[in-house]
Amino acid sequence: MTVEGDQGGATPWFLAGGGEMGRRMRAFDWAATPISGPETWPEGLRTLVALMLDSRHGMFIAWGPSLIWMCNDAFMPILADKGPGALGAPTAQVWADAWPTVGPLFDQVLRGEAQRFEDLPVPLVRDGETVEAFFNFSYNPVRDGSGTVGGVYGVVTETTDKVRAISALGSQREQFARLFDQAPSFMAMLSGPEHRIDLANPAYMKLVGHRPVLGLTVEQALPEAVAQGFVGLLDRVYQTGEAFVASNAEIGLQHEPGGPIDQRRLDFVYQPIRDADGQVSGIFLEGVDVTERAVLEQRRLALVELGDRIRDFEDPDELAFAAAEILGRTLNVSRAGYGVIDKQAETITIARDWNAPGIQSLAGVLQFRDYGTYIEDLKAGRTVVIEDAHLDPRSADTAAALKAISAQAFVNMPVTEAGDFVALLYLNHAEARPWSEEELALVREVADRTRAATERRRVETELRNLAATLEEQVEARTAELRQNEEALRQAQKMEAVGQLTGGLAHDFNNLLAAVSGNLELLEMRLRDGRLNGLGRYIDNAQGAARRAAALTQRLLAFSRRQTLDPRPTDVNRLIGGMEDLIRRSVGPDIEVEIVGAAGLWAARIDPSQLENSLLNLCINARDAMAPDGGRITIETANTWLDQRAAAERDLLPGQYLSICITDTGSGMTPEVIARAFDPFFTTKPLGEGTGLGLSMVYGFARQSGGQVRIYSEVGQGTTMCLYLPRFHGEAEVVRGPEMEAPGHGDGETVLVIDDEPAIRALIVEVLRDSGYRPLEAADGPEGLKILATGARVDLLITDVGLPGGMNGRQVADAARVDRPDLKVLFITGYAENAAVGNGHLAPGMEVMTKPFAMAALGNRIRDLIERQRG
Template structure:
């Protein structure tokens, strides 16, 4: 055995492990000296006969085998056969002085990697390096093929479950019996996941019982239909009461069930998933899976069960609501017939019905638009998966472009909905609106076309306003597009700004607080609208345009933006005489800020010059993985956490952290703002970037941020995130 001192190679790669089959001590020493001159770190094992060779293969791991051809009572050919069976991936190189050309060719056909003459040992390092590289390439290829097979299998599972969910939704939509709905869902779950039992039951949290009307069972497994007491099978009812999913692979090992494992095994429930179904914050039902043997529950399976549970609970709740509504309607009719002094109650029900109709219009429009976008995304991904390496590069780029475009439109749709509901993330600044409008003139002229005359009347000395520049520009452009569509034969479009002061009476009439405002009017000479249409103009998804020509969210978005900014929007219109829309925004006492120029096109994402460290906190594992990979690709060291508690462990660890990127809504009782505030107690200079899907007031603090706290709205492009991270880390 020959091996350099391991202490002389701190931090280096592990030594090359070589098995030498050679009966000549002199030749073995020559081989060892040649290897020592070539490699700084090497471990050699020398054997001389078949028994020692077989034992070495069985008990140790080697990177390469060097073998003589002729051995006493044993041959290199026999050694090759033994090595091919025991360690087929280890390169086998003959080093012999008597091997002939014909023998060498035959041995190569039988699996030898290469051969070197003992008279030309100078070739050994070159042959060895080539053999090791080829072995590494084969291992890499094998790993890639294994991962590809796993990826295909995972894609098949996802597709199978997706189709199962669609079929389930289609079936239970037309069912009237909640028990039949539950059995349909349980049957699909049991067969998809290959478990012994699946079912749904109604829970009584006071009595701590579950009532099971019917469940699905694999052949030979008995039903649990009836009433069961949770405490007979463990203490996990406490978790279920708090809405926590209970999943364990082995009842004997889980602390909540180890004492009652025998009872669970008696009903073929050694492995269990209990997923609580809640309504108005309380536990009402339980979707469960049982298996008689030890069985892990991967996260994708739990997510699938959760999807099934959500659909099932929604369908049951809808049917129960229909039953309750039918019963209520019948009761109401009897009351009206018996007691006509009850007219006011009927009127109230009518108002509720109108509210439901409005909600139905909102959800219907949202579902229509999102289903179209999801179809584009799903179709593109399916084509990419099906065609894969066979697709032309241009086709893949086209599919990717379709999916990204649909994703951006979906993001725009959610932003408009958030704007209407006044929940969008705003970054208000002190702005000169005249300057902003002048900067948009060319864009507006190109948008409305040459048939429409554009006049801009900018009031001199216009006050600054404290608003989000991007949302203001979007609102103005939407109003100009609406005006253009109202003038198909051409016309005149006027944008006018003014200062406005409202006393108490005028402010009350405008539903505003008294004070100073900046007014922006967009007036057109178009077809106008009736009083009835004007009253509904700001309703979400309400549009007078032909199908497919508008979402009906433009004016509702402007309405929400103005309200969230502390202002309002009003509309005046008359058929045949045009329309005027006025936005009034609170005056800012601060001077207007300079406008930053936006970068044109896709610039290369900036790299981290000094390997700064970024902590990424997000409970959405897929998004967290993408952000971490982008940060690492750009040279940042990364830490990651899925909730506030994990994040605080990193923040209290003493590790260098240059920037905290955190989602706002986090599980576990600690949101992103609380994580940032807790981090600042020990790291007062820590910079924070919040990423959020809507404007949670707990984060924004009524519109104010602490120093070095910033926000980005989901979804965002990864190169935009990289640029924002670089700017924050490099900033003062």
């Protein structure tokens, strides 16, 4: 029988169906294969081919001596990437990767033995990698017309996905079983309304004392749980289908049937389990034993409360009672309290008692003999633990005594001791049972802390009493030291005065001799009418007066009571202007080198005082290099002082400019450096120095917010460095001495207040000669009367130190109440800082220090009045 073929020719009936594989088999050139064309195939093969092509199950046929391969569409997914070249090829070639596994099976089928396997693993190459695939299949022999087996017919289903899924599920089950067994929390599976225990992990078995519980109901396995209500909870969960969660629940469990009940604390959950229909079929139980955690929390809270009591306690008895109360509540004992042991009277007095209803007094005094053999431990301060007071064999008297205060299991712990007394902390259970290590540890810690706190308070009290006594002793000793210190200060003062008078008397006598001698010569020449050369005597007298003024300035600088006139100053320019003076002062044997830093910062200092300081340091350097001479180097620099460098120089961190004078002289020893700034200290021969030069330099530097330091080695020379704070701004031009003629006024009124008539007369004469109208007063009250008249006053000139109960600053302040714009010029011989505001003058006020040149006074008056006009 034939049908119309794909190409219009006749097609055998058995190749008529089959979808894609049927089409390919009809178009295949079978004549080129060992099995020839389909028309030669035996009838049985034709029938199987037709069945194969029409089947939806994966089927194949391997026919002939070479087992030529053919299959249907349903088998193509199994072929995968082998499909394109498989049709008409030998089966061993098509399945070369699997042939070691399936080849022997084909041999058995060709011998007439059908084969059937499920989930057979077969190694296959897929996508370039060898993988293990699994198959269900049956291999059956195919016979020709003579009954000879000529091929193999197979039905195949790949089960790889199923096998892997089952394997994965098995692994998950094994993993779950391991987790179930190894879980730190206890777990159990209960089934049915009777709550039969089907599964329980080792943690659950440990909780119930490893009793045989599997297969039993909860009621049968754990009868103690029934009375505590846990079976009722299980019933409710099973009936309602709602989970139950408990936290820190207390439960009593037996470690073995009939054994003692052990109280435990549990966190747990009862979770209902539902079947496929949604009905509750069992309960999953899971939880953790938190007994130790609860005990630790109780212990922590007890110690926190005890710590609060310790901070506030005053009476040791109250603290002992508080400790008993805290322990009684925490350990849930039937009775707690404290007593007192009197070692001399050999008695124990139960002082105070605490129990659940509250505080009660427990009267009674026990004799030592009542405590039997325990009393020696108590007297020695050792803890006594009695597990069963009534059955203890050591002392019947002890049992009777403890029974009298309802004691069963008992703990005695000494907590305080003073002389012959020991406060005794006691606890007892209502029922005799062993004390756990945790309970005893808490008792010991509370007792130790109570004892330590009481001892600390005792020591503090003794220290307070000792401190009070010491304070009296210290006050007496301090008074004695003050007296000695005052006596020493007076002796030092007298010694300093002696040193001062020794040096100053010499200097001032020389200066006074020069002044008086030149004035006498001037007087003699004038009397004789000899007027030639009089200027020489005047210059000599004025020079001596100026040197006397400089010596006074040294004294003021040393006392740090000098009023400075700080101005923004260009230090390099100031030093340059002094160069000739310095060279003349140090003499021709000394080489002077000045190294000025480029871009040197300005400093806000008193220029004249800086000049005096530099000249003083250069003269000291000259003397250090006598008689052979040497070199003086004056060097300026900008300096940043960090925290460490500033601390070394006793300054605040910040920006400073330094002026260093270095000589090549003999240097200083450490002992000399340590005393160099001390007043009246000098290394010069007697009569050649007052010892005030470096004191003046030091006073000027500190008053200016800076510092002076000495760097020296014996035989290597000395460097004296001045550190002055930087001024952020422009420096003023340094002026020379004010020697020009005084300026003239225009009839302005100037009030002069000075208690020295000669000085007042000089100032008034200068004012008249300069075109001003002077008014004068001898003290402050007289000057204020003139101001009170309302007379015109353009400028007030007042001495700082005045008689009459008012100093110059007080007069100026009073005058400015009604005349706030009044200009004031203070003149002073000692520059009392307190009178002019600690060295800081208010706007419109200036100061001049006596002695001063009359021309300088006139110029200062002119400047102040011109500013008044402006």
